[in-house]
Amino acid sequence: MTARASSRGRGAALRCTLPLALTLAAGPARGENLVTSLSTTQIAITSTYSGVDVALFGVIEKDLATPARQAPYDVVVTVRGPRATTLVREKQRLGFVYVNRRQRRFVDLPIYLAVVSTRPVDEIASRQARLAYGLGLEAELTPPGVDAARDAANARFREALRRLNGENGLFVEKSTARFVSPNVFRATFPLPATTPVGRYQVEATVLSGGTFVARSSTRFHVVKTGFEQAVVDLAHNQPLVYGLAAAALSLLFGWTATVVFRRD
Amino acid sequence: MEIYLPIADMPVNVFLLLAMGAAVGFISAMFGISGGFLMTPLLIFLGIPAAIAVASQTSQIAASSMTGVLGYARRGALDLKLGAVLTLGGAVGTVAGVAFFNAMRRLGQLELVIVVSYVVLFGFIGTLMLVESLRALWSARRGVARRRRRGGEHPWYVGLPLRMRFYRSKLYASVIPFLAVAFLIGFAGAVLGVGGGFIMVPTLLYLFRIPATVVVGTSLFQILCTMLGATVLHAVTNQLVDVVLALILVVGGVFGAQFGARAGQRLGGETFRLLLALLVLAVGVRFALELVVQPHEPFSIMRVGPER
Known part of the structure; x- marks a missing residue:
């Protein structure tokens, strides 16, 4: 088989395997079926919360009819947190002072994004396949249908966003997912202390030799509980009561301190 | 020990916050300033969003000033009447300042306006105060007695209409200049997110020649009233008051304020002015550096719009 023929074959496989895999997952299994489970489905933020590790376990189910794969399995787990619009600004010299001059708006971007894979994603699949299946941070941040020339100006901002969010733990890309047995894998992703509350979607994709095999999606929630939730509820539902209470507490604490520390 | 802040959505070290509260509370009570211009940068440095900070x-400022006010009131170093006049002018100025702030934000580049205002205001006032203090110290060293204010000798603005008698401040003066100054301070305070004590104190000291001890207590009283109102306004309009964060800062702040108030009473008038001048000037220089030094990280991230 020539290199050209094989690359064409892979392209064709890419286009047809996704619907095929979905049909098969629903019907009697001939291809692989992916079953995943999270270590937790609800993360409660309490007064001592300072970040947590969440693990995803996956089993690749096969039966006798499933054809054997040439290449070993690769897994890419993508976690997408609640979405918001993010502004990236750049300071530039104007005269002799530095001011924010240029900015780019990233609309509806997950605040938390984690990609945990068995190998670096650019070794697992081609760029085309990564963009098609949304694998890796680059694919996640690249808007679909934008031509490369126009997009070049945005690349700096995308890179800065990736770097800054990487530093504060909101963007994670690492290849620490492991197969604990030939068909069972585990991927752990860290939620930082500043992670937002809301719904997190976890998507696991199995590939083999750069070809799509199966995909499974699950979700978990990050919620505030008890005192934390009560504070937020009061602040939003009864803002006047909340404000007056805060003001009253200030007066009380200020007065208490005077009494406690009174020496003369 | 880490504790999770429910509104700021992040954990912080309790002891670090307590120490910061105590340090700012000490300085605040000593000089009769709110200390907002010191606390805001510290909180932002910890990673707390600026608006929530x-x-x-x-x-927190309200609680610290409450302690300070009670402390000064007990020593009779508080002019309640003058404080009420200043609060009235300040309240009107604050409302106008908030409106101006929102208008500027819609036009963009608000951050630049704030930094430049900090540099100009703090640099200008700090320099004025420093020059005045150094001249006073210089003449004191050469043994030249500086002229004290004599009875019946006033600048022109004291003689405007609507005169009132302020016993504690040893003054019979028009309320118009006080209202005007308080308005301007309330305005600047709302735009810059500071209490404005650092403008109020030197103004009362230099423009109205009110005794230093009365100035601090009265300024704190005005700050207390303004900040109580600001707490409620912030809670109602933007729901960004993090009561857990505030309480930790309060506990540290009232502790520091106790010692600050005593230290402030012990300071000599000239030393007091010199230290305050240096403090204000340092903040001005800090913001100037932020403006002209090439930033280490030119990019910054800001989350806008609702999360979903």
Whole structure:
């Protein structure tokens, strides 16, 4: 088989395997079926919360009819947190002072994004396949249908966003997912202390030799509980009561301190 | 020990916050200033969003000033009447300042306006105060007695209409200049997110020649009233007051304020002015550096719009 023929074959496989895999997952299994489970489905933020590790376990189910794969399995787990619009600004010299001059708006971007894979994603699949299946941070941040020339100006901002969010733990890309047995894998992703509350979607994709095999999606929630939730509820539902209470507490604490520390 | 802040959505070290509260509370009570211009940068440095830092520290400032006010009132170093006049002018100025602030934000580049205002205001006032202090110290060293204010000798603005008698301040003066100054301070305070004590104190000292001990207590009283109102306004309009953050800062702040108030009473008038001048000037220089030094990281991230 020539290199050209094989690359064409892979392209064709890419286009047809996704619907095929979905049909098969629903019907009697001939291809692989992916079953995943999270270590937790609800993360409660309490007064001592300072970040947590969440693990995803996956089993690749096969039966006798499933054809054997040439290449070993690769897994890419993508976690997408609640979405918001993010502004990236750049300071530039104007005269002799530095001011924010240029900015780019990233609309509806997950605040938390984690990609945990068995190998670096650019070794697992081609760029085309990564963009098609949304694998890796680059694919996640690249808007679909934008031509490369126009997009070049945005690349700096995308890179800065990736770097800054990487530093504060909101963007994670690492290849620490492991197969604990030939068909069972585990991927752990860290939620930082500043992670937002809301719904997190976890998507696991199995590939083999750069070809799509199966995909499974699950979700978990990050919620505030008890005192934390009560504070937020009061602040939003009864803002006047909340404000007056805060003001009253200030007066009380200020007065208490005077009494406690009174020496003369 | 880490504790999770429910509104700021992040954990912080309790002891670090307590120490910061105590340090700022000490300086605040010593000079009769709110200390907002010191606390805001510290909180932002910890990673707390600027808007939440500004909103939450209003209630912290209120608690610190409450302690300070009670302390000065007990020593008779508080002119309640003057404080009430200043609060009235300040309240009107604050409302106007908030409106101006929102208008500027819609036009963009608000951050630049704030930094430049900090540099100009702090640099200008700090320099004025420093020059005045150094001249006073210089003449004191050469043994030249400086002229004290004599009875019946006033600048022109004291003689405007609507004169009132302020016993504690040893003054019979028009309320118009006080209202005007308080308005301007309330305005600048709302735009810059500071209490404005650092303008109020030197103004009362230099323009109205009110005794230093009365100035601090009265300024704190005005700050207390303004910040109580600001706490409620922030809570109602933007829901950004983090009561847990505020309470930790309060506990540290009232502790520091106790010692600050005593230290302030012990300071000599000239030393007091010199230290305050240096403090204000240092903040001005800090913001100037931020403006002209090439930033280490030119990019910054800001989350806008609702999360979903």
